[in-house]
Amino acid sequence: MPFWDNARFACVVLVVMGHGVQRLTYDSDISYAFYLWIYAFHMPAFAIISGYFSKAASPTRRQMARVITDILVPYVIFEGLWTLTKWLVEGRADPNLTQPSWTLWFLLALGIFRLVLPYLALLRWPLVWALAISIGVGYLSNVNSTFSLSRTLGLLFFFTLGWWMRERDIVQRLRLIDFRPWWLRVCAVAVLATWAFTCWRWLPFWDDIDLRYWFFYDDSYSDLTADQWWAGGIRLSLIALALLLSACFFALMPRRALRWTTLGQYTMYVYLLHSFVLYPFRESGALRDLDPTWLWLPLVTLLSAAIAVLLAWRPVRRLFRPLIEPRPRWMFADPSLSSRTGHRSDPTGSRRGAGG
Template identity: 75%
Template sequence: MSSTGADLTGPTTGSIPRRRRRVPFWDNARYLCIVLVVLGHAIQRLTYDSDIAFALYLALYAFHMPAFAIISGYFSKSGSPTKTQMARVITDIILPYVIFETLWTLTKWAVEGEASPNFTKPSWTLWFLLALGIFRLILPYLALLRWPLLWTVLISIGSGYLPNVNSTFSLSRTLGLLPFFALGWWLHEHDIVDRLRLLDFRPWWIRAAAVAVLAATGWAAWNWLPLWQAIDLRHWLFYEDAYSDLGGDQWWAGGIRIALMLLAVVLCAAFFLLIPRGSYWWTSFGQYTMYVYLLHSFVLYPFRETGVLRDLEPTWLWLPLVTALSVLVALLLATRPVRWVFRPLIEPRPGWLFADPELTRREGRRNDPTGSRRPRPTS
């Protein structure tokens, strides 16, 4: 997609529509984020036998989902939802969740010979779909508060002290990552990106600093790996378990989450600074991240369950190979043929479900929960 081609008509002034165009940066950011998601899941089995893979895994999980949450928040609206927007919560989140949770139940039954359907416990990657739904539902209420970012940070920290806030409806991860979603919304609400020209002003020394930050994180993950393994840092980065379940019984355990959130913000900033600003052949794939997100786990499932990624030596050969294959999977799952086949599952539009069937036709272009089809107006 051309970086200058208008693909959606924006709000109108009188009878003359104001045209909006896509900003390639955001599509590039979405696509690179989803590549990191696929890579993180792909190398998970390598971490059992490779310290380098484990260090890379920790470095990725320190920021890749917070980055996705920030992008999703940036494209979210905090105003009172219209009927069409309310319908989108059903068509873009609830229905795909039910469809794919059912598919996972059937897959586990076919492969493992048993299945215990439980729609309150999302399978593997589906937790983020529920998180996006909850984010969107509570954002209008957060926007009413003074200091909404502070409240989300307090909610995230406080939820870790409550063992009963668990993976049911992915509530623990949702509350844990809420500050990043709110941060993305806050950046757009206060026009920070445009006012500070963050997509334009990028001197070489800032990019060099971003590279240094990411490199230092990788070095720290590798050099102090025994320490991270001893404190089970991997599960701290999931924002899923209560502090007490992670050995953090002390009153100050919430301070660890604060440190991890600050680290994630710094790493996200470094990551965003390095994202290309131009339009490339792969830029348009950033509009279809939900396809990659929901489908890649089925591609990786056989490798995850058969153990073929265990005991692979040498690491210097297999880790780059798995990385390249992760990029390829992310590319293939965003292509037109795949979208054509799986669109009824990922972007269902069941007019029969609504009292007003026109609700599913008023949306114009199809959307997804991250707002990836919603261009921002340029300054």
């Protein structure tokens, strides 16, 4: 269904935009507000999509092998590339596979989600348990960014929700994709616009409470200077906000196939490669002290979207496929488990033909 590929690609474009404008936030309130607007829902929406295309049944041998080839091997490869990059540019190298570099946390999160989901599916109220884990992990200061565990568990509810919706056939039974009258889309635009205004209007307050770090779902409540018993209520509120904004985001996604729809089948190329494109601009200071904002923010936003399209372009995919979709036959006792026969899958769940 084109809708899901459209939504998947739109999410990864927001990821690139968020990383692209991050340096602008130090010098521009509007850029900071735009950054908060994106981070309130883009990764929760991505996790929902990933969960929607996940299965809780016992995995087959081939599915188990794809966790290795599609998630673990690319993670090791790109951690190695980041170690080399930091050594060449910054003169330091601290290889540590337990601490994901920049965007690589999401690869580990996808792997952990798949490991946890079958156990959650055995429980009577999987959504309630997932929500309890997502909120409760914030109280544990010893659960940190090692193997991106704190962030993964913080976003677990969204991934489980996506799976639950598919398992209960919620989307089809309630016609959530087909039923989108004009007034619903107007309401979705109004909600997203209201959140944008809220980000800008009370920006000093959001900055004082470090709202951007709350949106990462990474730090414990004590690290966010909110170690009171009610701190979990803040995360619960942010989860509710993310669900509302994600619903509005999905309501505005086109249902038909567009020129860029197929790019949604290659989101991992964009996700894993864009950080290397942005790294020189972020580290060189080229994105600091840019004025006027009305010129540079739209320009950086458009360039971020162009980067996403470029990195999903077929020649780029052909060049980097050995790194992003490796097939290390030598690793397996049964080499056929890493063969290229049948369909290929993006780790977020998109399926395509073997020749994709």
